Amino acid sequence: MISRLLSLEQWKSWLWSVVRFTLITGLSFVILFPIFQKISTSIKDKSDLYSAVVVWIPQNFSIDNFKQAIRVMDYWATLLNTFALSATTTILTTLSCALAGYGFARLKFKGSNLLFAGVILTILVPPTTILIPVYLNLKSFDLMGLMTLIAGKPVNLLNTYWPFILTAITANSLKAGLYIFIFRQFFRGIPKEVEEAAYVDGAGISRTFVRIMLPNAIPSIVTVLLFSFVWQWNDSFYTTTYLTSSNVMSTQLSSLPYNLAQQVSDGASKADPFYLSMIQDTGILLAILPLIIIYLFVQRYFVESVERTGIVG
Amino acid sequence: MIYVLPWLIGFVLFFFVPLLASLRYSLSSIQANAQGISIQFTGLANYIQALTINTSFNRALIESITDVLVNVPLIVIFSLFLAVILNQKFPGRAIARSIFFLPVILASGVILALESTSLIEAVNQSSTGGSALGTFEIENLMLDAGLSEWVVMYLSGAVDRIYQIVSQSGVQILIFLAGIQTISPQLYEASKMEGATGYEAFWKITFPMVSPLIFVNVIYTIVDSFASNAMTTLIRDTGFVKFDFGLSSAMAWVYFVAIAVILIVVSLIFSKRVFYQD
Numbered sequence: 255m256i257s258r259l260l261s262l263e264q265w266k267s268w269l270w271s272v273v274r275f276t277l278i279t280g281l282s283f284v285i286l287f288p289i290f291q292k293i294s295t296s297i298k299d300k301s302d303l304y305s306a307v308v309v310w311i312p313q314n315f316s317i318d319n320f321k322q323a324i325r326v327m328d329y330w331a332t333l334l335n336t337f338a339l340s341a342t343t344t345i346l347t348t349l350s351c352a353l354a355g356y357g358f359a360r361l362k363f364k365g366s367n368l369l370f371a372g373v374i375l376t377i378l379v380p381p382t383t384i385l386i387p388v389y390l391n392l393k394s395f396d397l398m399g400l401m402t403l404i405a406g407k408p409v410n411l412l413n414t415y416w417p418f419i420l421t422a423i424t425a426n427s428l429k430a431g432l433y434i435f436i437f438r439q440f441f442r443g444i445p446k447e448v449e450e451a452a453y454v455d456g457a458g459i460s461r462t463f464v465r466i467m468l469p470n471a472i473p474s475i476v477t478v479l480l481f482s483f484v485w486q487w488n489d490s491f492y493t494t495t496y497l498t499s500s501n502v503m504s505t506q507l508s509s510l511p512y513n514l515a516q517q518v519s520d521g522a523s524k525a526d527p528f529y530l531s532m533i534q535d536t537g538i539l540l541a542i543l544p545l546i547i548i549y550l551f552v553q554r555y556f557v558e559s560v561e562r563t564g565i566v567g
Numbered sequence: 568m569i570y571v572l573p574w575l576i577g578f579v580l581f582f583f584v585p586l587l588a589s590l591r592y593s594l595s596s597i598q599a600n601a602q603g604i605s606i607q608f609t610g611l612a613n614y615i616q617a618l619t620i621n622t623s624f625n626r627a628l629i630e631s632i633t634d635v636l637v638n639v640p641l642i643v644i645f646s647l648f649l650a651v652i653l654n655q656k657f658p659g660r661a662i663a664r665s666i667f668f669l670p671v672i673l674a675s676g677v678i679l680a681l682e683s684t685s686l687i688e689a690v691n692q693s694s695t696g697g698s699a700l701g702t703f704e705i706e707n708l709m710l711d712a713g714l715s716e717w718v719v720m721y722l723s724g725a726v727d728r729i730y731q732i733v734s735q736s737g738v739q740i741l742i743f744l745a746g747i748q749t750i751s752p753q754l755y756e757a758s759k760m761e762g763a764t765g766y767e768a769f770w771k772i773t774f775p776m777v778s779p780l781i782f783v784n785v786i787y788t789i790v791d792s793f794a795s796n797a798m799t800t801l802i803r804d805t806g807f808v809k810f811d812f813g814l815s816s817a818m819a820w821v822y823f824v825a826i827a828v829i830l831i832v833v834s835l836i837f838s839k840r841v842f843y844q845d
Contacts, residue, residue, distance in 0.1 A: 357570030383819040387585035424577020
């Protein structure tokens with residue numbers, strides 16, 4: 255009787271394993287399929303496009319697509335620009351959001367709850383709503399007449415990195431409200447006794463923050479760094495508005511179809527749309543490739559750090 | 568106070584003042600000329616134009632709202648389910664986890680937009696067109712089994728949009744997974760001793776314990792899916808292609824109010840049912 259029951263249990267768990275395996279493999283395939291497809295497309299030769307034999311593995315390997323895409327996208331310069339922009343905003347955003355999060359978590363002052371409601375508001379209001387005033391503001395940037403005083407006229411900040419740097423320093427960049435929220439939740443989770451011990455030992459508020467709180471907050475710092483880097487890299491909403499002529503990955507990507515049609519066709523006859531599409535796929539692959547490489551290295555921290563940040567607690 | 572100061576400056580400069588300005592623009596007609604821009608108060612004219620005259624606004628608004636309402640339950644349920652599975656021990660778990668978080672990195676506006684225009688993708692999809700046929704047969708099967716038509720359409724639609732759903736649930740899976748891991752294992756052990764099955768343990772332990780996170784994820788998913796869709800494109804085009812800043816601001820405000828109403832309704836529904844441990 256018992257042995258029969260045992261074997262039934264075993265059957266159940268075995269069956270569940272099979273179902274689970276099928277599910278996970280299937281869904282993983284759904285996620286990875288577009289990437290595999292792009293890789294396969296990108297190493298195909300032009301002649302393989304119409305070959306009925308070729309489905310996944312090309313008959314004639316070629317890196318011509320990569321050459322074309324790199325040329326049209328001005329890839330290396332773009333890569334460098336994007337990296338610089340993302341890294342700068344990421345670090346500045348993380349710093350300012352950590353400060354703000356700490357302020358909201360621990361230092362109670364008059365109206366701090368009201369201000370935190372403001373943080374929530376920045377998460378909820380869609381960026382489109384304030385896009386136009388911000389755009390006009392940046393186009394003739396004039397900090398309460400200060401710029402007019404120094405330079406004689408308002409400064410046009412569009413097509414520079416200043417909009418990103420300014421919003422990053424002031425913790426109002428892309429999704430910054432979310433980061434402040436993460437930091438606040440985390441700092442609230444650290445026991446008050448830790449801080450009190452530091453105060454008793456004679457450390458001031460700023461010293462406590464730098465020496466005690468920040469080292470403790472490394473998991474949430476890692477989370478915010480990763481998210482903000484990735485989102486900044488992929489962001490097309492702000493970059494296409496603020497940077498119309500600079501070369502950043504997402505602006506390059508969004509203008510890629512047009513540039514391709516211009517440069518590959520040589521003006522005379524229209525280029526084969528399938529061929530253009532092939533290069534376009536290669537371009538997308540090139541744009542996400544650095545992220546995938548970074549992800550391979552940091553994915554462990556990515557998963558672990560979120561588990562420890564206490565977004566949850 | 569000094570710690571919050573940088574944020575406060577930014578908040579006023581890049582959020583609060585623009586927000587008010589946008590409200591003002593939406594109530595005025597804006598002319599750009601050599602001296603800059605001149606703003607003239609016109610009352611609700613822009614709103615009336617957006618809601619009654621503009622041909623694409625109403626459609627885009629309704630489309631994006633229904634899209635969100637359809638997708639949010641699917642995404643949240645799907646990600647909770649996956650988080651539970653990914654929390655179990657099985658060989659290859661680490662690999663499976665990193666694959667499922669990959670969409671967090673890849674799901675970006677430009678890439679998705681370009682993919683939908685990619686011809687090669689389209690051709691490959693039509694050549695593997697068997698999938699549509701498959702759901703069609705299952706649809707009939709379920710209809711024969713007596714399920715209501717609405718449920719069947721909803722489910723088969725979900726299957727057809729599986730990529731979209733998977734690619735939007737990365738962050739949600741992450742949050743659920745983190746939440747599940749904070750549940751103390753003693754609870755499960757005790758319930759197992761009392762003879763509860765895994766299924767019962769899920770509904771009696773896991774589900775109530777993560778219910779605050781379901782709320783968080785619903786809100787996150789709503790905000791996330793409203794951040795970029797047909798509606799935001801329309802608002803942008805009106806602003807930056809047609810240079811009708813007033814109309815664009817009015818659209819943005821109608822859109823914002825719609826989102827706010829949805830969020831308020833959702834939080835009212837949830838706040839009563841969420842279980843807090845302490």
